[in-house]
Amino acid sequence: MTTTAIIAQHVRRTSLAQRHPAILMGSLGVLAVVLSFYSLSVGATEVSMSDVFKAVIGDTADQAAQIVVQFQLPRVLLAWLVGIALAVSGAVMQGVIRNPLAAPDIIGVTKGAGFAGMLLLLAIPGISVTAVVPAAFVGGLAAAGLVYLLAYRRGATPVRIALVGIAVSAAFEAGIRFLLVRNPLDVSAALIWLTGSLFGRSMSSVFEILPWVAALVPLIVIWARKLDVLGLGDDLASGLGEPVEKTRRLLLLFAVALAAAAVAVSGTIGFVGLIAPHMARRVFGGKHMASIPAAALFGVLLMLLADMIGRGLAPPLEIPAGLVTAVVGGPYFLYLLVKTGK
Amino acid sequence: MRLQAESVELAYDRAVIAKDLTLTIPDGKVSVLIGPNGSGKSTALRALARLLPPAKGQVILDGKSIQDTPTKEVARLLAILPQVLVTPEAISVEDLVWFGRHPHRTSLKVPSAADKEAVEWALTVTSTAELRHQHVDQLSGGQRQRVWIALCLAQGTDLILLDEPTTYLDVAYQLEVLDLLHQLNQEQGKTVAMVLHDFNMAAEYADHVFVMKSGKLVTQGPPEDVFTCDIIRDVFGVESKVVPHPVSGKPMCIPLRAGLRAQLSVATG
Numbered sequence: 253m254t255t256t257a258i259i260a261q262h263v264r265r266t267s268l269a270q271r272h273p274a275i276l277m278g279s280l281g282v283l284a285v286v287l288s289f290y291s292l293s294v295g296a297t298e299v300s301m302s303d304v305f306k307a308v309i310g311d312t313a314d315q316a317a318q319i320v321v322q323f324q325l326p327r328v329l330l331a332w333l334v335g336i337a338l339a340v341s342g343a344v345m346q347g348v349i350r351n352p353l354a355a356p357d358i359i360g361v362t363k364g365a366g367f368a369g370m371l372l373l374l375a376i377p378g379i380s381v382t383a384v385v386p387a388a389f390v391g392g393l394a395a396a397g398l399v400y401l402l403a404y405r406r407g408a409t410p411v412r413i414a415l416v417g418i419a420v421s422a423a424f425e426a427g428i429r430f431l432l433v434r435n436p437l438d439v440s441a442a443l444i445w446l447t448g449s450l451f452g453r454s455m456s457s458v459f460e461i462l463p464w465v466a467a468l469v470p471l472i473v474i475w476a477r478k479l480d481v482l483g484l485g486d487d488l489a490s491g492l493g494e495p496v497e498k499t500r501r502l503l504l505l506f507a508v509a510l511a512a513a514a515v516a517v518s519g520t521i522g523f524v525g526l527i528a529p530h531m532a533r534r535v536f537g538g539k540h541m542a543s544i545p546a547a548a549l550f551g552v553l554l555m556l557l558a559d560m561i562g563r564g565l566a567p568p569l570e571i572p573a574g575l576v577t578a579v580v581g582g583p584y585f586l587y588l589l590v591k592t593g594k
Numbered sequence: 595m596r597l598q599a600e601s602v603e604l605a606y607d608r609a610v611i612a613k614d615l616t617l618t619i620p621d622g623k624v625s626v627l628i629g630p631n632g633s634g635k636s637t638a639l640r641a642l643a644r645l646l647p648p649a650k651g652q653v654i655l656d657g658k659s660i661q662d663t664p665t666k667e668v669a670r671l672l673a674i675l676p677q678v679l680v681t682p683e684a685i686s687v688e689d690l691v692w693f694g695r696h697p698h699r700t701s702l703k704v705p706s707a708a709d710k711e712a713v714e715w716a717l718t719v720t721s722t723a724e725l726r727h728q729h730v731d732q733l734s735g736g737q738r739q740r741v742w743i744a745l746c747l748a749q750g751t752d753l754i755l756l757d758e759p760t761t762y763l764d765v766a767y768q769l770e771v772l773d774l775l776h777q778l779n780q781e782q783g784k785t786v787a788m789v790l791h792d793f794n795m796a797a798e799y800a801d802h803v804f805v806m807k808s809g810k811l812v813t814q815g816p817p818e819d820v821f822t823c824d825i826i827r828d829v830f831g832v833e834s835k836v837v838p839h840p841v842s843g844k845p846m847c848i849p850l851r852a853g854l855r856a857q858l859s860v861a862t863g
Contacts, residue, residue, distance in 0.1 A: 350680075405607070474701045480682070481696055487645050487676035492749070493669030493697030538683045 280549040327450040331555040337514040339551025342525030344507035347479040355526035356511035359417040363424035364395020365515035373442040385516040392512025448521035448574020457517040464513040476540035521574040523581025602651035611637045612809030626796040629806035643674035669697035673746035677757040688726040694748025716747040736767030756788040821845040
C-alpha cells in the first residue's frame with residue numbers, strides 16, 4: 253500500500269469516529285462495564301457470574317457474594333477511578349503543555365508522590381498504607397510546584413515545563429533509589445506500594461480518591477474549550493480573551509491533584525496517563541470536549557485489563573497492575589517517541 | 595482615536611526593545627508598521643494588543659489603560675493575528691473560525707444566534723465558506739491565511755491587528771491577503787494595523803505608515819511622504835531610487851546594487 257493510501261484510510265477512519273462520537277463512546281462505555289463484571293469474577297477464588305450479579309444487586313447472603321463485595325468490588329471501582337484520574341490528568345497536561353509526550357510521569361508528579369510515600373513508609377516501619385495517601389498527595393503537588401517554579405520566567409512556556417519536569421522526575425527517582433538502597437530490610441511493603449497495585453485495597457481507598465475525581469473531572473470537561481483555545485498558542489489565546497497564564501496554572505493544578513490522588517491510593521502506575529489520552533485523540537480527534545471523556549474511558553479499560561492480567565496470569569500469585577502497564581506501556585511509549593520524532 | 599501607545603517602554607526580560615515610543619493608530623484606516631529586523635515593530639504591535647505589558651507608559655484603548663481592562667473585554671474590541679500560528683491537528687475550517695467567538699461565550703452556554711451569524715459572515719466575507727468542511731492543513735497558503743483572518747473577523751471587532759500576515763507567502767497569496775484586508779477596510783470600515791516587511795506592498799496598501807528603527811519611530815504619515823530616498827537610506831541602509839508606480843502612482847522604491855549606486859552619484863553629483 254502506498255503512503256497516501258494509508259494516510260487516506262487513516263483520515264477516513266478518524267473522521268468516521270468524529271462524525272459518530274456518541275455511538276463509539278457508548279460502545280467503549282459498555283465494553284468497560286462488561287469487563288468490570290468479568291473482572292469481579294476473576295481472581296484467586298473463582299466466583300461464578302451469577303454470584304457476581306447477586307452481589308451487585310445487594311444479595312450478599314452467601315460466601316461467594318461476600319468475597320465479591322469485600323475484595324473484588326473495591327479493586328474494580330479503584331480501577332475505574334484511578335484509570336479516569338490518570339487518563340484525564342494526562343489529557344489535560346498534554347493539552348496545556350502542548351506536547352503529546354507529557355504525562356503525570358513526565359511532569360514529576362508520579363515520582364514526587366512516590367518519593368514522599370516511600371519516605372513515610374520507611375521512616376515509620378509498619379505504618380498502614382492509608383497513612384501514605386496524604387504524604388503522596390503532598391509529594392506530588394510539591395514536585396509539580398517545583399517544576400513550575402523552576403520553569404517560570406515571565407510565564408512558564410510548555411517546552412520549559414516539559415524539560416524541567418523530566419529533570420525533577422529524574423532527581424526524585426534518584427531519591428527513591430537512594431531510600432531503597434539505604435533501607436534494604438524494610439523495603440518490601442514500600443516496594444509493593446511503589447510498583448502500583450490494586451491488590452488489598454478496601455473501600456476506604458475508593459472513598460479517598462472518589463471526591464477528587466467527582467469534583468475535578470466534570471470541571472475539566474466544562475473547561476474543555478479553554479483547553480482547545482490554549483492549543484492555538486499563547487499569543488492567539490490571549491488575543492481571544494483567555495487569561496493564558498491563569499488558566500494554564502489552574503488546569504495544571506487540577507491535573508496534578510488528580511494524578512497525585514491516583515498515586516496516593518494505588519502507587520505509581522505508569523503510562524496510563526500517557527497512552528489513554530493519545531488513543532483518545534487518535535480515535536476522537538483533538539477537540540477536548542470529546543477527547544477527555546474518551547481518554548477517561550480508555551484509562552478505565554487499560555486499568556481493568558492490567559489488573560485482570562495481573563490477577564489472572566498465574567493465580568494465586570499477583571502481578572502488580574503497575575508492572576503490567578509498564579510492560580505494555582514501554583513499547584507504546586517508544587512507538588510514540590519514534591512517531592513524534594519523524 | 596481609539597488605540598494608542600503613550601510613551602511606552604517595551605522590554606523582554608531585561609532587554610529593552612523600545613523607549614519612550616508613542617503611536618496612535620488612525621481609526622478607519624489601514625496602517626502599516628515597517629522597519630528593519632529588530633526595529634521593534636512586532637514588539638510595538640504586541641504591546642498595542644495587550645500581549646506585552648509595557649515596562650513604562652501605557653497603551654490606551656477607548657480611553658482606558660489596556661492593561662487595566664480584562665483580557666476578555668479587550669478581545670471583544672480588538673483582534674490580533676500573531677505571526678506564528680499553531681494549527682490544531684485535523685481541524686476543519688469552520689471549527690477554527692468558531693474560536694473567534696470565544697471571547698463572547700461562557701463555558702456552559704450553547705452558541706447563540708449572534709455567534710452563528712458572526713461565523714457565517716466571517717466565512718462569507720473571506721470567501722472561505724465553501725472550504726468550511728475541509729481540514730485547515732490541506733489548504734493553500736493564501737486560503738489558510740484567509741481562514742485565520744476569518745477567525746479574527748468572527749470576533750466582531752472593529753480593530754484588527756496583524757503581525758506580518760504575508761510573510762512566507764508567494765506573491766499571489768500576498769496580494770490575496772492584502773486585497774482582502776483592503777476590502778474589509780473599505781467595505782466594513784475596519785481599522786487595520788499590521789506589520790509588513792515589503793515597503794512596496796506597504797506603499798500600495800497603507801493609508802498611514804509608521805517607520806521604525808531601533809525601537810524608535812523615525813517618521814510617520816501617508817506613504818507619499820515617508821517613502822523617500824533619504825528615509826530608506828537612513829532606516830534600511832540601502833541606496834534606492836523612488837519612482838511613482840506606473841499604474842497606481844504610489845511611491846515605489848527600487849534598491850540599487852553597487853555599480854548603479856556609483857552611476858547614480860555621478861549623474862546627480
